[in-house]
Amino acid sequence: MCIAAEGLFPCVQKPDVDLLPEQLVFRAEGLGNSGNQLYSFTLDLFQQVIPEETQYQVSDRNVQVTLTKEDEEWWPHLTRQKTKLPWLRVDFDRWRSESEDEAEGRDVMSDYPDVYDRLLQEETAPRDNRLNNFRESYLIMYNLWQLLGFAVILGKLAFRYRLEGEDSMLKAYDTAGVNMKLAQGLQVLEILHPLFGMTRGGVLEPLMQVTGRNLMLFVVLEGEPRMQTKPAVFYLFVVWSLVELVRYPYYTLRIIRRELSFITWLRYTIWIPLYPLGFITEGVLYLRALPYFEETGRFSLAMPNAVNMAFHFPTVLKALLLCAFMPGRLMVAGELSEHCETAYLVVMRHMYRQRRKVIGPAKVKQQ
């Protein structure tokens, strides 16, 4: 009864196989990335083998070791411990199971389907399967929590509107401000997700969205109470919430590898009215905020001071608005300069390209 073990190495010299009754020790010199090194491993075998009857063959690409078992028995695994070694793989071509002795042509797969499936799953699935499950569970929970948060915001605003009518539009910040700050504050995580490889996609897009929104919410609105009663805040909260109400379900479906075509369509269409509405609303709020910050001097730093720096917040805000809102690109020396595009143009074009990729261009009428 034999076990065949195969090792694959880039370029092996002087392989040395040592067999103790319960251990296989392999040593060799190899030419790897760091030059000539000594490689070795030790396997604790499940049960005893007969060292004298061990054979090994060295070919160009591998070393084949054939072990002869002491007792004629089936081993559930090669090693004494049940834990799976990351570099040890089953060669299913040579896999033999118990009842094969009688009929050679039988299908191995049907003998122990559970065992085979589990082994196949373990061999071919990502190494860190448990980690992957944690990642997916966490992301699903995050997306659903945020979805709930924004649904609550919309719900509160709608409820108060029903009760008080148009008057409630001046009190949007009072109604849903805390909820919005919580939800938007938490969105910082969406920058960390791609940064730590938990989701695909770039870091730049979430960074831009989160920074833009948090600047509006935590600096401009929070920093000036007179801004909080502007009706534009109502529209702002509604637009932001509507976008998220589609985005989070879409992400959740992606994670569980399902698709609802309606959600996908919404995801790639709803930005067409909502993004421009959002830009306009934010633009209006920034413009209205400027005189207040000139007056109060909040977030501004005047000289003299210990760091010898002057910071005039309204001026900086105006510069930011210029960069973000002015349409078009700069023509530089007859060449289009990629670097000087406005933020919103970039975002709109990105969504448009995504839409074409996912939904496709308008279908041509068939004859």
Added chain:
Amino acid sequence: MSKVEILHAGSGKSLFTLNAAPSTSILELKKQVCEKRKGLYPGRVDLKPKQRGKGYGDSDTLASLGLHAGTKLYLKDLGPQIGWVTVFLAEYAGPLVLYLWCFTRPWPLYDAGAAAKPVTTAAKVACACWTIHYAKRLLETLFVHRFSHATMPLSNLFKNCSYYWGFTVFVAYHVNHPLFTPPARPLFITGVVLFTLGELGNLSIHWALRQLRPAGSRVRRIPQPTVNPFTALFSAVSCPNYTYEFVSWLGFTVMTQCLPAGLFTAAGMYQMTVWALGKHRNYKKEFPEYPRGRKAILPGVL
């Protein structure tokens, strides 16, 4: 005569074929490309073996690269080019002129009457230091450096000048402000000393690198310490010129106690670290005998 097929690097489409012999150089091929495509000149043409990646050097021949008949080369238009020396001169002349202009407290930046107010010693010394630094850079560009490349894309000119000129006004506005408060004497002296050491060190390294490379050549050799004590830093880092540059700007920040100067130092350090890591990696790849203990930019750290 064999055929070389030229493909567009962006799309992968076949464009045309050129005639070539094994002794034909890449530069000659580029000239042929320019005859087929108006508006191109060899300086902005890149011919490369794969769609992405670096192009071949002008002086290489088909034979020396091991390329045979029917080989394919990808063509990339690098865009309008500008000479490296031109870019450097523009980058450094701006800060020199702009800082001196800000020193006079001109009306676009300051209130009327600001120019008449007293100027602290610290602000005067800072102005002198800044001027010395950029004058030194201009002179080095003209007389010391031996550049590896002749040209760079035109868009770099605008990017680099925006960075240097923008930061100059940002720093100069604050240091020359009538309400500027200088740091305490000991800090000020420390800053000046650091700045001086940094400048001398940086110059020493540039000079040593010049000695390492013969005139008109583009060879690269492992830099080693020389008789100049400042070059001893070569034993610790691959790019001591950047290390000394950081020390200079640290000195400037300390002598002015100015946050904009600190931000400028940080931004410069970040960029220089990126460059140093790249150079360090290239050195190690090119020279298997490259000394092990050396770091890229900060001794013992990075």
